[in-house]
Amino acid sequence: METLNKDTIALVFRKKQPYYNSIEELFHSIYEFLKDNVDIVPIELNGSGTGPRALWGNMNQLRKYPGSLIHITGDVHYAGLLSIKPVIITIHDVNSILNRGFLKRVFLKLFWFWLPALRATQITVISEFSKKALCEIIPYAKKKITVIPNPVNPVLVKVEKEFNNIKPIILHIGTKTNKNLERTIEAISTINCELIIIGELNTSQEGLLLSYKIDYQNEAHIPYESIKYYYEICDLVSFVSLYEGFGMPIIEAQKVGRPVITSNLASIPEVAGNGALLVNPYDIEEIRNGVCKIIENKEFRRNLIERGFVNAERYKIERISNLYLSLYSEILG
Template sequence: MLQQINYIFRKRLPQYNSIEELFGAIQAKLKDKVEIDTQELKLSGGSPVVILKNILSFRKKSPSQINHITGDVNYMALVTGKKSVLTIHDIGSILKGNTLKRIYLKLFWFTLPAIFVNKITVISEFTKAELCKVIPFASKKIEVVYNPVHSELSYCPKEKNSVCPNILLIGTKPNKNIERTFEALSGITCKLTIIGKLTENQLKLLELYKLEYKSMFQVPYVDIIQAYKNCDLVLFASTYEGFGMPIIEAQAIGRPVITSNIGAMKEVAKDTAYLVNPYNVEEIREAVLSITSNVEMQNKLISKGRINVERFRIDKIVEDYLTIYKDVINA
């Protein structure tokens, strides 16, 4: 008899797909090894009323099932029982706001869930170090399982374009550092493809710096894959990431990457991307000019990136999760 794994997902919203794409791919690989069940919560948000209603909606089908809380709804650990795994994707994007809000979020997203679950998985050593500071009492429960690169992403070589390269930017939230990126690209002949909803201020900056661009928002993953294939370079100089999926997605397609020399991005990319200080506009600019004008450098980064991606192949990640499920069963 196969072990039953119940995956608990947040309510799906059109603008947020990363967790669903990630664990959907993992479920597809696991379907012959475990019995899979899925529960999508009915409400989104983090108010006390939403938390209470979502908790009350939980139904355990079998006392032996393992419940895997896939992210963003950590508070569900209060009712899923000891045979539970909680995946935490990052810390910084949650613990922000005024003091009262931070206390509330820390309690329901970290402290209480950490007491109830058997295992906590995080997506980078960087996130693990951050989380251990927040819940030091639960440090022995925390294990790193990297995000897998999507199996639909495969190497797709493209003719080099040094005249007017297409530069892909992923995300428009404050941590994506897109305002400094725009400034760094000012005066450089290029076309931008931007995935994410642009703010009024970002639109004004695009006009101010006279940058040619195309923006995409709430698009299916197949369109994002095509954006990777169409680009010449991925520029991902974030100030904070729990992991940094665009790094390995771009490398899987075969595109050079510029990313930040801090946190999880440095951990994920290692020496296979052009690393920059995300707070230094001139450094970002110099990286773009260096790569777009040097075909040899592009080829070197592409080759190293393809090797780096092997660390994140889905078969390895699936085995890591199976090991964790076995540990929970035997606990």
């Protein structure tokens, strides 16, 4: 652990993993803003996984922390259980953590939600939808929960691009079940387009792409710079997810200036505002019609992009970071 003084705020990160860095990317952007306004240092935990050794090691690592406040940026919600300092926990998602077998689910509820909620001084969540879901698990802690949305990455900027309505490039981010790739493939199977998929494909998904003769490109485990590049070269972003605690690709695409077709479920309408085309993600025909509308209707597409720009302003790094600064001040007095 770094040498810290009694006034230092610790911004705590889970142990770095090769393929999971969304929380790190997000909060390092926030840290770059916060460090000029408050005494704060990033701390990476030593243990990974859900085994007893990792849990104890991470809790013990923060137990002797000498600073003024611990802010756990996500995932390792339990890490501050042994600390006597004020603790903020940021919870990004509920559903994916608890989508396990019975015993594992009880264990995760205990160490990721029930005990941390009792210990935490404040809990932040990234959407009103996530707050509602979390309150069902820890109703006794609902007064501690504050909504602070994710910021859009400041490296993203508006990039003008002439829309290719002959053969548009459609960007799809994510291949897990909730990302709804299979229905997306079926929906665009009759559309002349190129599909770029970010995420590791399974055998079934590869087979579906081949059976529909989709012209596609696949990238997995790529740095954020590469994701930024694909936002810039694509014509539209398809993100018709079945479930999201937030939905970062929506505001990222809006910031770059790409039209977005997305889902009308979970947190997504809240995050997208009126700057995206919302469809029923279970209805393949509705997805197809939405993609065609964006491709064929220039005025509709232009308005969608403009409203997207306005919506993305809600998630500027300065605004979100100031919300955290206000929370720190409230706790520390």
